Amino acid sequence: MKTTNTEPRNIPADEETKRPTATPDGQRAEIDTSKMSDGQRAALELTEAASDTVAEQGSFGQNLFMGRCELDRMLPFPEQSHEDQDQGDAFLNRLENFLREHADPDEIDRSGEIPDEVIKGLGDMGAFAIKIHPKYGGLGLSQTNYCRAAILLGSYCGNLTALISAHQSIGVPQPLILFGTEEQKKKYVPRFAKGEISAFALTEPGVGSDPAAMSTRAEPTPDGKHFIINGEKLWCTNGTKAGVIVVMARTPDKEVNGRKRKQISAFIVDMDTPGVEVVRRCHFMGLRALYNGVITFTNVKVPADNLIAGEGRGLKVALSTLNTGRLTLPAACTGLAKKCLQTVRKWTKERVQWGAAIGKHSAIADKLARIAANTFAMESMTLYTASLVDRDKQADIRLEAAMCKMWGTEMAWKIVDETMQIRGGRGYETAQSLKARGEEPIAVERWMRDCRINTIFEGSSEIMRLFIAREALEPHLKVAAAALNTQLPIPTRAVAAWKAGLFYAAWYPRQWLAFLDAGLPQVPGGVHPRLAKHLRYAKRTARKLSRRLFHAMAWHGPKLEREQVLLGRFVEIGTELFAISATCARAQSLLGDAKRDQDVVALADCFSRQSRLKVDELFRGLSENNDKANYRLAQDLLAGNDEWLEKGIL
Ligand SMILES: Cc1cc2nc3c(=O)[nH]c(=O)nc-3n(C[C@H](O)[C@H](O)[C@H](O)COP(=O)(O)OP(=O)(O)OC[C@H]3O[C@@H](n4cnc5c(N)ncnc54)[C@H](O)[C@@H]3O)c2cc1C
Structure with missing residues (x-):
């Protein structure tokens, strides 16, 4: 029986008092930039100014880093309502039938072209307006149903997934849904409902992960009615097909607190x-x-009415768009992971070597089990995060979406790699060649080629780790940053230090109180004991995570921000705890079917066990690691000291 969990969560009064308070509510903590290079400072100030403030109650992901694993946000797991599911099913059935009949993913890959009739057919069924409100002609489907469509597409054709996702996850529809004026929506959105394609242009030859270096300019005309855009954009997906695109460009600098600050605007x-x-x-x-x-702009005259969210708000538009937009990638990765699972389950059963099906050899059996468990976890994390958007369009899913993107895209790459290993030589052979030899054309090599980009675009894995670390540290920075900020006057720092002392005197001892981990939220019939064990682990380990993070902050002070590898371990521990919680909570919600219960529990149990081993390893790495030696070696390499190692190559 499905339940719906769409009520906003009430925060108990005692939890409210646990939130840090040294910085005025709704403001982000100010970071000391005095010891940074000009480039670093500009990049940081620009992204900080564009970042959303943290909701006072914090999100599930963020609170993990403060020692709170709030399982009452996960249990009961927020399942889709029947009505929403039915709406999604109707579209998914049409999409599936269309793909089967009209789109051949291997031919699309071989020819490098998506046939016009496929693009038209997708447009006609509303695939370019999945989330767009029906009043503008769209399908008006939920985020969960959009993710289900991405799962279906991701299991079938990477090229079609990218076409549809680049258009509506990051292209014009999403920023207009979030920030567009009614006039902009009326003018542009119905065009997408009729099948028009859009794109998002931020990257430039010198601007990848760091938008502060942007060189495309948009200068206002003297009458203020237009902007003139000049510059070049690189790697704009859908750019060669799109009718309309979002362009990020630098508009004239503004003076903030006596200093010039770069402005980026979205057009x-x-x-x-x-x-x-x-x-x-x-x-x-x-x-x-x-x-x-590659798209160039030479004196392109654009009406000022085409600014999205106003001048200087472009980076905010881009970051907010990506917050929800990047959830499409883990959904598509879930589809691919499911396809891999289907492939290896069949193959490990039918392929016999050394007198037994290869699935009976423990090295291969272990891979099969991990693929299944990780696929279940990926789907659980993604569906949970999508449900947050459906529950509240303004929900702060930054951390959860970034965790899903980082974890899901990295895991999908491992899964497709293991799938290739299990398929052996057939994994490396093209589908066309397999077919020509009379074998089933399973395109593992195509899946692998298509999958690799996912850890790079829409926020690379490294940038996701930095982003999550920054958001994870925000509650601590809110308390302690002012005390450590050498740019502030001494009396301000002294007051901040006193407030921080008071906060930590109450907060820190709580992180050692084991009895706080005992209770789990009530669900009908109680939480299954094998799942409860892992959920309690997530609760107590969140406390350990917050303690260790606090110790690292005390040890490194403001320099912690430079310890990317160390911070990456904290981020990964938090992400694993999120994964364990979502996986076990979802498994709990699926119980009730006697034929399936054992398998569901086994999947969640297998995933949680391996995730816990990973967490143990990550904790060990916080104190025992080679970080400093590796950094020194890398700097020697940069200085050219070890060039002899590259001798003897062509
Ligand atoms: C197929 C494809 C499609 C794309 N589609 C679009 C699109 O539609 N629109 C668009 O605007 N862009 C698009 N891009 C660009 C994509 O988003 C960028 O490639 C991505 O942002 C990374 O930028 P970069 O390649 O310049 O790498 P760089 O930013 O130069 O980074 C290189 C490496 O350094 C790491 N790195 C960078 N900064 C740091 C740091 N501070 N700390 C630690 N590590 C760091 C990165 O993670 C990466 O591993 C696309 C790219 C490709 C290849």
Whole structure:
């Protein structure tokens, strides 16, 4: 029996008092930038100014780093309502039938082109307007149903997934849904419902992960009615097909607190505007039918009405768009992981070597079990996070979406790699070649090529770790940053230090109180004992995580921000705890079918056990590691000291 869990959660009064208070509510903690280079400071100030403030109650992911694993947000697991599921099913059935009948993923990969009739057919069924409100002609489906569509697409064709996702996860629809004026929505959104494609142009040759270095300029005309855009954008997915795109450009600097601050603004640009030119289509290792291009802008005159969210708010538009938008990638990765699971389950049963099915050999059996358990975890994390958006469109899912993106895309790569290993030589052979030899054309090598980009775009894994670490530290910074900020006057720092002392005197001892981990939220019939064990582990380990993070902050002070590898371990521990919680909570919600219960518990149990081993290893790595030696070696390499090692190559 499905339950719905759509009520906003009430925060108990005692939890409210546990939130840090040294910084005024709704403001982000100010970071000391006095010891940074100009480039680092500019990048940090720009992203900090564009970041959302943290909701006072914190999100599930963020509170893990403060020692609180709030399982009452997960249990009962927020299942889709029947009504929402039915709406999704109707579209998914149409999409599935269309894909089966009209789209051949291997042919799309081989030719590097998506046939026009496939794009048209997708447009006609509303696939470019899945989340768009019906009043603008869209399907008006929920985030969960959008993720289900991404799962279906991700299991079938990476190129079609990228086409649809780049258009509505990061292209024009999403920023307009979030920030557009009614006029902008009326003008542009119905075009997507009719099948028009859009794109998102941020990257430039010198601007990848760091938008502060952006060189595309948008200068206002003297009458203020237009902006003139000049510059070049790189790797714009859908750029060679799109009718309209979002362009990020630098507008004139503004003075903030006596210092000039760079401004980035977001513009809606029609591709037929004079001066817009697609100068090249780019080609990649995978996603060979990606309509990705280099676009130049030469004196492109754009109405000021096409600014999204106002001048200087472009980075906020980009970051907010990506917060929800990047959830499509783990959903698509879940689809691919399911396809891999289906493939290896069949293959490990039918392929006989050394007198037994390869699935009976423990080395392969272990891989099969891990693929299944990790797929279940990936789906659970993604569906949980999607449900947060459906419950509250303004929900702060930054951390959860980033965790899903980082964990899901890295795990999908491991899964496709293991799938290739299990398929042996057939994994490495193209589908076309397999077919020509009369074998089933299973395209593992295509899946692998298409999958690799996921850890790079829409926020690389390294940037996701930095982003999660920054958000994880925010509650602590709110308390302690002012005390450590050498740019502030001594009396201000002294007051901040006193407040921080008071906060930590109450907070720190609580992180040692083991009895706080005993209780679990009530669910009908009680939590299954094998799942309860792991959920309690997540609760007590969140306290340990927060203690160790606090110790690291006390030890490193403001320099902790530079310890990327160390911070990465904290981020990974938090992400594993999120994964264990979501997986066990979802498993609990699926119980009630006698034929399936044992398998569901086994999947969650297997996942949680391996995740706990990983967490133990990560904790060990906090104190025993090679971080300093590796950094020194890397700097020697950068200085050219070990060039002899590269001798003897062509
Ligand atoms: C197929 C494809 C499609 C794309 N589609 C789009 C699109 O539609 N629109 C768009 O605007 N862009 C798009 N991009 C660009 C993509 O988002 C960028 O490639 C990505 O942001 C990374 O930038 P970069 O490649 O310049 O790497 P860089 O930023 O140069 O980074 C190189 C490496 O250094 C790491 N790194 C960078 N900064 C730090 C740091 N501070 N600390 C630690 N590590 C760091 C990165 O993680 C990466 O591993 C696409 C790219 C590709 C390949």
